[in-house]
Amino acid sequence: MSAAPYPLPPLPPAAKLRHITCYLDFISPYAYLAFELLPEALAGLSYGLRYKPVLFGAMLKHHGQLGPAEIVPKRDWTYRQVLWLAHSRGVSLQMPATHPFNPLPLLRLALACSPQADPSSPSRYACEMIFRHVWRGGADAVDASRLQALRQVLAPPRAMDSDAVKTQLEHNTDEAIALGVFGVPAFVVDGKLFWGADSLPMLRAYLQGDAWFDGPDWQAGATVQVGVRRQ
Numbered sequence: 001m002s003a004a005p006y007p008l009p010p011l012p013p014a015a016k017l018r019h020i021t022c023y024l025d026f027i028s029p030y031a032y033l034a035f036e037l038l039p040e041a042l043a044g045l046s047y048g049l050r051y052k053p054v055l056f057g058a059m060l061k062h063h064g065q066l067g068p069a070e071i072v073p074k075r076d077w078t079y080r081q082v083l084w085l086a087h088s089r090g091v092s093l094q095m096p097a098t099h100p101f102n103p104l105p106l107l108r109l110a111l112a113c114s115p116q117a118d119p120s121s122p123s124r125y126a127c128e129m130i131f132r133h134v135w136r137g138g139a140d141a142v143d144a145s146r147l148q149a150l151r152q153v154l155a156p157p158r159a160m161d162s163d164a165v166k167t168q169l170e171h172n173t174d175e176a177i178a179l180g181v182f183g184v185p186a187f188v189v190d191g192k193l194f195w196g197a198d199s200l201p202m203l204r205a206y207l208q209g210d211a212w213f214d215g216p217d218w219q220a221g222a223t224v225q226v227g228v229r230r231q
Contacts, residue, residue, distance in 0.1 A: 025056035029082040034197035112156035
């Protein structure tokens with residue numbers, strides 16, 4: 001992987017442990033890119049990180065939006081851009097055979113792998129295996145035989161089609177929406193929301209204590225009046 005653009009100054013001796021929640025859906029190439037770049041982006045910082053699978057499609061429905069892959073010119077650009085971003089950062093990424101696809105089996109598999117102590121949050125290992133299943137090799141992400149092979153490797157302690165797993169995915173998604181999450185990947189820390197793979201430098205700056213985040217600009221956008229609404 002190429003050198004990171006993130007500055008890595010030394011931390012003070014008593015660095016505060018920050019708790020970050022990452023909301024993700026395996027259907028998103030940007031979520032995959034952010035996932036691969038996170039360790040590099042947060043290197044040297046003191047943090048705890050939980051991964052929470054959510055259903056991106058439910059968020060789009062809640063906010064009355066189309067997904068990037070549902071708008072033909074935007075779909076073409078999205079795929080082109082993520083392939084370039086992966087190339088430029090040294091991340092292995094190949095488009096799956098079909099996209100978009102139904103991510104429910106993968107999301108439920110991830111949650112089925114979650115520990116009993118925290119059924120909402122699978123390990124980084126489980127998320128990594130699923131992300132790479134989708135975004136490496138160019139195969140069909142939801143091919144039945146491939147899913148079965150992945151399930152055998154991960155050996156989830158719960159059934160992925162259980163009511164508990166299905167309900168947990170709904171809870172994770174509802175929780176994210178309640179926090180203002182509108183897309184993936186999204187990172188929430190101290191009640192602040194950072195969206196997108198390109199927000200990683202901003203997230204790092206906040207965790208490093210950049211004073212900007214205590215100033216007026218963080219909330220300035222919310223005070224701008226709406227000038228016109230499309231009918």
